[in-house]
Structure formats: C-alpha cells, structure tokens
Amino acid sequence: MRVLPPLLxxxxxxxxxxxxxxxxxxxxxxxxxxFHALFLATLNKAETAFVGLDNFTFLFGRQTFWMVVRQSLLxxxxxxxxxxxxxxxxxxxxxxxxxxxxxxxxxxxLIPWVIPPALSTLGWWWLFEPTYSAINWGLTKFAMPAVPxxxxxxxxxxxxxxxNVWVGAPxxxxxxxxxxxxxxxxxxxxxxxxxxxxxxxFFFITLxxxxxIIAITTLFSIIVTxxxxxxxxxxxxxGPLNTTHLFATYAFRVGIESGDIPLGxxxxxxxxxxxxxxxFIILRNVRRRAASLA
Amino acid sequence: MADVTLQNLVKTFDTVEAVRGIDLSIxxxxxxxxxGPSGCGKSTVLRMxxxxxxxxxxxxxxxxxxxxxxxxxxxxxxxxxQNYALYPHMTVAQNMSFGLRLRKVAKSEIRDKVQxxxxxxGIAELLDRRPRELSGGQRxxxxxxxxxxxxxxxxxxxxxxxxxxxxLRGQMRIEIQRxxxxxxxxxxYVTHDQxxxxxxxxRVVVMNAGRIEQAGTPDEVYHRPRxxxxxxxMGSPAMNFLDCxxxxxxxxxxxxxxxxxxxxxxxxxxxxxxSYTGKKLVAGLRPENIREAAGHDGANSSxxxxxxxxxxxEPLGRETIVYFRLGDATLCARVGxxxxxSAGEQTSLVFHPDRLHLIDPETDLVL
Amino acid sequence: xxxxxxxxxxxxxxNRRWALIAAYACLGIFVVFFLFPPxxxxxxxxxxxxxxxxxxxxxxxVTDGVTLGHYEHLLTESSFPxxxxxxxxxxxxxxxxxxxxxxLAAYSLARLRFWGSGVLATGVFLxxxxxxxxxxxxxxxxVGWLGLLDTYWSLVLVYPTLTVPxxxxxxxxxxxxxxxxxxxxxxxxGANHMQMLLKVFIPVALPGLIAATIFAFTVxxxxxxxxxxxxxxxxxxxxxxxxxxxxxxxxxxxxxxxMAGALLAAAPPVILYAFLMDYYIAGLTSGATKG
Numbered sequence: 012m013r014v015l016p017p018l019l020x021x022x023x024x025x026x027x028x029x030x031x032x033x034x035x036x037x038x039x040x041x042x043x044x045x046f047h048a049l050f051l052a053t054l055n056k057a058e059t060a061f062v063g064l065d066n067f068t069f070l071f072g073r074q075t076f077w078m079v080v081r082q083s084l085l086x087x088x089x090x091x092x093x094x095x096x097x098x099x100x101x102x103x104x105x106x107x108x109x110x111x112x113x114x115x116x117x118x119x120x121l122i123p124w125v126i127p128p129a130l131s132t133l134g135w136w137w138l139f140e141p142t143y144s145a146i147n148w149g150l151t152k153f154a155m156p157a158v159p160x161x162x163x164x165x166x167x168x169x170x171x172x173x174x175n176v177w178v179g180a181p182x183x184x185x186x187x188x189x190x191x192x193x194x195x196x197x198x199x200x201x202x203x204x205x206x207x208x209x210x211x212x213f214f215f216i217t218l219x220x221x222x223x224i225i226a227i228t229t230l231f232s233i234i235v236t237x238x239x240x241x242x243x244x245x246x247x248x249x250g251p252l253n254t255t256h257l258f259a260t261y262a263f264r265v266g267i268e269s270g271d272i273p274l275g276x277x278x279x280x281x282x283x284x285x286x287x288x289x290x291f292i293i294l295r296n297v298r299r300r301a302a303s304l305a
Numbered sequence: 306m307a308d309v310t311l312q313n314l315v316k317t318f319d320t321v322e323a324v325r326g327i328d329l330s331i332x333x334x335x336x337x338x339x340x341g342p343s344g345c346g347k348s349t350v351l352r353m354x355x356x357x358x359x360x361x362x363x364x365x366x367x368x369x370x371x372x373x374x375x376x377x378x379x380x381x382x383x384x385x386x387q388n389y390a391l392y393p394h395m396t397v398a399q400n401m402s403f404g405l406r407l408r409k410v411a412k413s414e415i416r417d418k419v420q421x422x423x424x425x426x427g428i429a430e431l432l433d434r435r436p437r438e439l440s441g442g443q444r445x446x447x448x449x450x451x452x453x454x455x456x457x458x459x460x461x462x463x464x465x466x467x468x469x470x471x472x473l474r475g476q477m478r479i480e481i482q483r484x485x486x487x488x489x490x491x492x493x494y495v496t497h498d499q500x501x502x503x504x505x506x507x508r509v510v511v512m513n514a515g516r517i518e519q520a521g522t523p524d525e526v527y528h529r530p531r532x533x534x535x536x537x538x539m540g541s542p543a544m545n546f547l548d549c550x551x552x553x554x555x556x557x558x559x560x561x562x563x564x565x566x567x568x569x570x571x572x573x574x575x576x577x578x579x580s581y582t583g584k585k586l587v588a589g590l591r592p593e594n595i596r597e598a599a600g601h602d603g604a605n606s607s608x609x610x611x612x613x614x615x616x617x618x619e620p621l622g623r624e625t626i627v628y629f630r631l632g633d634a635t636l637c638a639r640v641g642x643x644x645x646x647s648a649g650e651q652t653s654l655v656f657h658p659d660r661l662h663l664i665d666p667e668t669d670l671v672l
Numbered sequence: 673x674x675x676x677x678x679x680x681x682x683x684x685x686x687n688r689r690w691a692l693i694a695a696y697a698c699l700g701i702f703v704v705f706f707l708f709p710p711x712x713x714x715x716x717x718x719x720x721x722x723x724x725x726x727x728x729x730x731x732x733x734v735t736d737g738v739t740l741g742h743y744e745h746l747l748t749e750s751s752f753p754x755x756x757x758x759x760x761x762x763x764x765x766x767x768x769x770x771x772x773x774x775x776l777a778a779y780s781l782a783r784l785r786f787w788g789s790g791v792l793a794t795g796v797f798l799x800x801x802x803x804x805x806x807x808x809x810x811x812x813x814x815v816g817w818l819g820l821l822d823t824y825w826s827l828v829l830v831y832p833t834l835t836v837p838x839x840x841x842x843x844x845x846x847x848x849x850x851x852x853x854x855x856x857x858x859x860x861x862g863a864n865h866m867q868m869l870l871k872v873f874i875p876v877a878l879p880g881l882i883a884a885t886i887f888a889f890t891v892x893x894x895x896x897x898x899x900x901x902x903x904x905x906x907x908x909x910x911x912x913x914x915x916x917x918x919x920x921x922x923x924x925x926x927x928x929x930x931m932a933g934a935l936l937a938a939a940p941p942v943i944l945y946a947f948l949m950d951y952y953i954a955g956l957t958s959g960a961t962k963g
Contacts (some may be wrong), residue, residue: 026784087915127894259805378862404861
C-alpha cells in the first residue's frame with residue numbers, strides 16, 4: 012500500500028486550480044471592465060481629461076436622457092407584465108389538456124424564443140413596413156384603419172413592446188409550466204373534495220405553489236428586458252425622434268456611433284443600480300430556496 | 306484476508322464528537338455487525354475504515370498496516386452502499402469491472418472475475434443491463450458483485466438492505482450469509498436493524514452516542530446485555546423497564562416491582578442483588594417473560610401471577626402482543642394464541658423472574 | 673343514463689369539458705400569435721420580387737409561383753456563406769471554451785469546497801445576471817487594446833462572459849444532484865479527480881451537459897450587440913449582424929432575400945431545438961430553479 016497525504020487535505024489545490032479559468036474570466040472580462048467603465052465615465056469625449064461627474068450632470072440636463080429613462084422603465088414594466096400574463100395563461104392551458112398532446116403545443120410555442128431575436132425582429136420589421144405591412148393589409152380587410160406602426164411614437168412604443176412580448180412570453184410559459192407540473196395532483200384532488208371550483212383551485216393552490224417561480228422569473232425578465240437592445244435597434248433605431256430608445260440602444264448611439272465612449276459608458280452604467288437591486292432580490296430568493304432544500 | 310484493528314478511534318465534525326474513542330479488533334474472516342440507533346456513529350466508523358472520512362484521532366490498522374493516511378483505493382477494501390451507488394451510465398458488467406479497469410487489470414482477467422462474481426450472485430444474465438432496468442434486489446446484488454470482483458481484504462456494508470422491502474430483505478440476508486460462508490472475508494456491516502445484526506453477525510457491536518456499549522456474540526448481547534441501553538435496544542418489542550425495590554422477604558431476595566408483583570430472584574441474581582437491599586433498581590423484563598396464566602407447562606411454576614388490565618391487543622398470528630398498564634408504566638407482554646384477551650379486560654399475567662435483568666440506575670449497568 | 677345519483681357528477685364532467693375547450697381555444701390563439709411572423713417570413717422568402725412589390729394580392733400566401741431564387745442568390749452571390757462560416761467558427765470555439773471552463777469550475781464548486789468557493793459560486797450567479805449591454809463599451813476598449821477590433825476573434829473573447837456563468841451555474845446544479853455515494857464508490861474503485869470527472873460525473877450529468885452546450889450555442893449564435901459594436905468589415909461579420917446590416921442595402925425589394933437570410937441564419941438553433949427540445953427546456957428551467 013502506498014501512503015499518501017490524506018485525501019481531504021489534498022483537495023483545495025486541485026479545486027482552486029479547476030476554478031482558475033472561471034476566476035480569470037470573471038475578473039478580467041466582467042469585474043475589470045466594470046471598474047474600467049466607472050473610470051471611463053469620468054473622462055471627457057477625447058478621453059484626455061478627467062471630468063468627474065460631468066458626464067452624468069450633462070445627461071441629467073438632457074431631455075432625451077430622461078425620455079430614455081422613462082421609456083426604458085415603461086417598456087420593461089409593461090412588457091414583463093404582458094409576458095407574465097400570456098406565459099401563465101398559455102402554461103395553464105397546456106397543463107389542462109391531456110398529457111399526450113402537451114409536448115407538441117409546447118414545442119410550437121417556444122419557437123419565438125429559439126430564433127435569434129435580431130433575426131425575428133427583421134420579420135416583424137417587414138410586417139410593420141409602412142407600404143407593404145401585411146398586418147395593415149389584414150386590418151383594412153376587416154375595415155379597420157391602417158396603423159402607422161413605426162412612425163408614430165405611441166405605435167412605435169407599442170410595436171416594440173409587442174415584439175418583446177412575442178419573443179419573451181415563451182420563457183415564462185416554460186418556467187410556469189415546469190412549476191405547474193411540480194404541484195402534486197393530490198392537492199387538486201383534495202381541494203376538489205373540499206368543494207373548490209376551477210378558480211378557487213387556481214387562486215388557493217396553483218398561485219401560492221408557484222409564487223416563488225413567478226417571482227424569480229419576473230425578476231429575471233425585468234433585468235433582461237431593461238437591458239434589451241436587439242429589438243429597438245432593428246425595428247426603430249430609437250426613432251421616431253429618439254422616443255423609443257432604451258438605455259442600451261442610446262448608449263450604443265452615443266458611445267459607439269457618435270464616438271463619445273465616456274458618455275456611452277455613463278448611459279450604460281445608469282442601468283447598474285437597477286440591475287443590482289434586482290440581482291440582490293433574486294439572489295436572496297435563490298438562496299432561501301437553496302437553504303430550504305438543504 | 307486481513308484483520309482490522311481500531312485503536313481509540315475518534316472523529317469530530319466541527320464541534321460535534323461523532324465517534325468518541327472506539328477500540329475494536331476484528332480478527333481475520335470475522336463478520337462484525339455495528340448496530341445502533343441513527344446518529345450513534347456506526348456509519349462514521351465504517352466510513353473511516355473505508356477512508357471516506359479523515360480520522361481525527363486514534364489509529365486504524367488493516368493487516369499490519371496503519372492506514373489512517375492511505376487513500377481508499379489503496380486500502381484493499383470494497384464497500385456496498387445503502388443506495389447501491391451504481392454508476393447509472395454503465396452496464397452491470399461495467400459497473401462491476403470499473404475498479405479493475407482503473408487498475409489496468411488485463412481484460413481477460415476482468416472478464417473471468419466478473420463472470421465468477423455474477424455466477425455466485427446469480428446475475429449472469431443481467432450483465433448487459435443498466436442499473437435503471439434492474440429491481441431493487443438485483444441492484445443490491447450488482448453492488449455486492451462490484452465488491453466481490455475486487456477480491457478485497459475487507460468487505461464494508463453500509464446499511465445495504467434498508468431500501469428493500471421486508472420480504473426481499475429476508476432473502477438478501479440469507480444471501481449475504483451464504484456469501485460470507487463462501488468467501489470468508491473479514492466483513493464490517495453497519496445496520497440499525499437488530500434482526501440483521503442478530504442473524505448475520507459472528508459478533509455484534511452495539512454502539513450508542515459514539516461509543517461501544519457492548520461487543521459480543523448475538524447470544525451474549527441478547528441474553529446478557531451489559532448496559533441498560535443494550536438491553537433496551539436489542540429485542541422487539543423492546544424490553545420492559547420498571548422501577549423496583551430489592552427486599553428480603555422470608556429469607557429470599559425479592560425484586561418488588563413498582564405497582565406490580567414481587568418477584569423472588571433466582572439464586573445467581575439474588576447473590577448479585579443482595580448488596581442493593583433496600584435500594585431502588587430498574588428491572589428489565591422482556592415481553593416473552595410475561596406470559597398468559599393459562600399455560601400449564603412447567604416453566605410457569607416459577608412465575609408470579611399478577612392481575613392487570615389490558616390496554617391494547619396486537620394479534621400477530623404466531624403470537625399476540627398485549628400492552629397493559631402497571632402504575633404509570635405501559636408494559637408489553639407476548640402471549641400465545643390460545644388466549645384471546647381483549648382491550649379493557651382484566652386478566653392475570655405471569656411474570657417470570659428467571660430472566661430478569663437488574664440495572665443500577667446510577668451507572669445504567671446491568672448487575 | 674336513467675338516474676343521476678348525485679347532481680354534481682355531470683356538472684363536474686361538463687366543467688372539465690369546458691375547461692378543455694377553453695384551453696384549446698386559448699392555445700389556438702397563442703399558436704397563431706407565436707407562429708405568424710416566422711410563417712410570413714417564410715412566405716415572403718418564397719415569393720418573386722414582382723409579387724412582393726405588388727400591393728393588391730393577399731400578402732399571406734404565395735399566389736404567383738414559389739421561387740427559391742432568393743435562397744440561391746443568398747448562397748451564391750452574397751457574403752452570406754462567409755457569415756455562416758464565421759458564425760460557425762466563433763460558435764464552435766466559444767462552446768468548447770465555455771464547456772471546459774464551466775465543467776471544471778462546476779465540479780470544483782459542487783464537490784471539492786475550498787476557502788472562498790461559496791463566494792465564487794455566488795459571484796458566478798451574479799455574473800450570469802450581468803447583461804451584455806452593461807459592459808459592451810469598456811469591453812470595446814479592451815478588444816481594441818488587444819488588437820481584436822473588427823475581427824471575429826473579439827467575439828471569441830467576449831462571448832464566454834455571457835455563456836460561462838450560466839453554464840457553470842446549471843452544471844453546479846446537475847453535479848450537485850449526483851448522490852455523494854457515487855463519488856465514494858468511485859473513490860473506493862480507485863478513481864482520481866480527473867477519472868471521477870470524466871468517467872463518472874460527466875456521463876451521469878450528460879443531460880445537463882447537453883443543456884449547457886445548447887445554451888452556449890444559442891447565445892453565441894444569436895448575439896447581436898457585440899458583433900454590431902466590434903465588427904465593421906463584411907468579411908469578418910457573423911450572421912446576425914451580416915443579415916441585418918448588409919442584406920438591407922441594395923434595391924428596394926430586398927425583402928425576399930432578407931427574409932430568406934434571416935430564416936437560414938435562424939435555422940441551426942431552430943433545428944437543434946427541434947431535436948433536443950427536452951434538454952433545451954431542462955436547461956432553461958434549471959437556471960432559475962437549481963440553487
């Protein structure tokens with residue numbers, strides 16, 4: 012028999028070694044860029060002089076910026092609410108039909124989530140095309156007025172939310188469906204014995220049982236939606252008159268296209284406090300569940 | 306083939322002392338069963354022998370070698386786990402041969418060994434299946450096969466039968482016994498099931514709170530428990546414990562049970578109890594030593610009848626368990642099926658003092 | 673039915689039937705909503721330019737004969753094959769890097785525990801919540817310093833920041849759910865860390881590995897912001913950006929080609945999804961549910 016140092020004492024070295032690439036990645040390409048962004052945000056456009064908080068005060072003085080803030084929040088909240096509602100309704104509907112057919116329906120409804128959003132948005136863009144809009148063609152067939160989808164501020168905002176809901180609702184659907192499936196059927200049978208109707212079953216069993224998943228999915232989605240870029244970029248590029256810009260598209264416009272990197276970094280960083288708060292809440296939720304599992 | 310020696314073995318998890326100084330020497334070929342309630346440290350001892358837990362203090366020797374710092378694979382042991390721990394992605398044959406393959410044993414030799422083990426366990430026709438296609442009993446056999454193939458010096462079993470249903474457990478018990486008779490390998494077997502302990506062991510080691518309460522043959526542990534814990538742990542239904550007082554009556558030493566009969570002690574017991582005259586002791590009496598009065602066999606002659614009120618009756622077919630109250634205590638008796646007591650009924654039961662265990666409540670040791 | 677023993681019996685059944693009808697109606701509406709854009713893209717891509725330009729006919733069906741001309745043009749006379757190749761190179765390398773980094777780290781974090789491993793696991797989760805749009809500007813500078821601007825290698829560098837945290841996170845979950853007895857059995861069988869990982873953990877957690885791979889593939893294939901910000905030359909472009917920026921130029925009726933390009937570019941993830949739907953869904957749901 013060979014005598015080796017105790018197994019448990021040998022572990023840390025190997026363990027740390029295995030984490031080195033991950034650690035390097037997080038440190039070099041997430042943590043460092045974050046601090047570099049903070050630094051960039053304090054420079055002038057040419058990146059030659061330190062200007063302190065001037066970039067932020069400049070932004071705060073601009074009406075466009077405040078419009079971006081308002082539009083981002085409005086977009087995220089409205090889109091998430093509709094994604095959540097549609098996702099829940101669709102998940103519930105799938106869960107109601109016989110198990111045999113569920114896979115097929117679920118499979119079809121996930122397709123918007125699978126197509127790269129930049130590409131599917133191209134399809135929507137074509138659907139919204141002023142002259143050839145196929146949706147307007149349908150509307151006029153039913154004697155309704157054609158809609159100026161992307162040229163009117165209200166409709167442009169509406170369209171962006173619509174496309175985002177279309178892309179994102181399947182995610183909610185899948186999360187909710189998984190949650191619904193995890194509810195033991197006996198609970199519903201017991202509730203039926205107790206005389207609960209469909210709505211009562213939904214409100215007194217389904218909702219409380221999937222509350223946690225709803226919370227986490229919603230928080231996740233708020234982050235992703237708030238940080239959205241592809242849809243606005245392809246559909247309106249922020250127009251008409253900057254009324255549909257989100258933080259990300261505005262930062263891109265300012266930082267990359269207009270070449271004012273410090274200002275662009277400042278716009279991006281503006282998302283950070285909101286994301287941090289959301290991340291904190293999610294982390295607490297996930298941790299609590301991890302603890303309750305252990 | 307090797308003997309296993311544990312010397313003052315200690316294991317501490319953070320601040321919790323799981324094992325508090327175990328001395329045990331297991332001679333070559335012996336089948337030792339560690340038994341005790343959950344949390345008594347029996348699994349920890351086994352896992353330290355296996356090398357899955359670091360030793361906090363003391364020594365483990367396998368053969369002549371101190372193995373405290375030897376990794377599990379080099380200890381020449383094999384282990385059967387509670388949940389079988391079969392690799393789900395490997396076939397039965399691959400599961401059994403994994404250790405040999407890692408050791409780069411020649412292919413033909415592996416094939417022979419797997420085949421031989423499969424024949425011994427009657428799983429030869431399952432060799433190409435995967436674990437999920439097997440029943441619980443078959444998985445159990447494969448787990449044992451994996452251990453056999455390794456041809457180890459020591460077999461370790463960690464509650465291997467606890468996931469099987471009662472009937473299968475009985476079968477596997479017999480199978481393990483047969484296996485041990487065939488292979489004669491030193492075996493350490495952990496269980497909380499005293500039936501397994503009694504039926505499998507050459508020697509039973511009863512553990513409690515990180516210490517060995519008693520080590521002895523099944524017979525010794527059952528009939529001559531050293532401590533109150535062992536007396537209460539072995540046997541089902543458990544031994545009845547009652548306060549009693551030792552008195553001298555008519556020249557005989559008598560144990561007067563609280564709210565119960567006075568039992569004259571047999572000579573041997575009387576000699577040991579005499580110094581406690583006038584003191585309170587705890588009397589332990591197994592359910593089978595409280596019988597129905599109706600019996601006419603000679604054994605009854607030494608018994609003392611006492612009227613009790615029956616509380617609950619559990620007819621088990623072969624025998625009937627009755628629960629009755631004596632003062633504040635609920636006692637249990639095993640009666641034959643000829644009598645049919647019913648709940649609430651007053652009946653006379655006979656207490657047999659010849660198997661009475663007297664326990665000093667201050668030391669919890671049996672006299 | 674001659675007698676009705678309980679008055680609730682039929683109502684229960686009809687309740688269920690109505691619930692079912694409502695569910696199917698609901699699903700029908702949703703499926704139309706979710707599938708009409710890709711359907712319309714497909715229809716457009718199969719129409720001739722003349723039909724696309726024509727306003728009178730029903731745009732939702734092909735009336736003037738199906739043509740594969742747009743696809744042909746795309747594959748033979750545009751940079752589209754170049755984009756496809758670039759995307760494939762980037763995606764394959766990113767997936768490989770991601771899986772190596774995250775499997776190693778997840779094994780370590782799930783099983784080996786060392787000082788600070790809990791903090792690192794939390795850090796992984798937080799990194800997963802960082803969206804690409806938060807750091808694309810400082811990363812732009814970094815990519816520039818490394819001389820990777822306007823090459824697709826910039827994407828190979830930055831995509832792992834999006835894929836590794838999630839993949840590590842779900843692999844921690846999958847590895848963590850492997851019973852400890854299995855490691856111990858392998859330990860007794862004589863496996864070292866590498867053998868344990870390669871011969872036990874990876875095969876047992878294969879569904880998780882597949883889910884993570886699909887995720888990394890999808891993210892790397894679909895990202896739009898990074899290539900849009902870092903790549904300008906047509907020869908270095910990937911599908912998302914190439915399709916959106918280069919195919920739009922040209923004559924007015926580029927719609928057929930554009931839709932054909934978008935569909936072809938979206939095909940690999942969609943096909944992958946069609947075959948591995950269950951893994952895909954498992955990966956999606958475990959991100960939030962595996963703690």
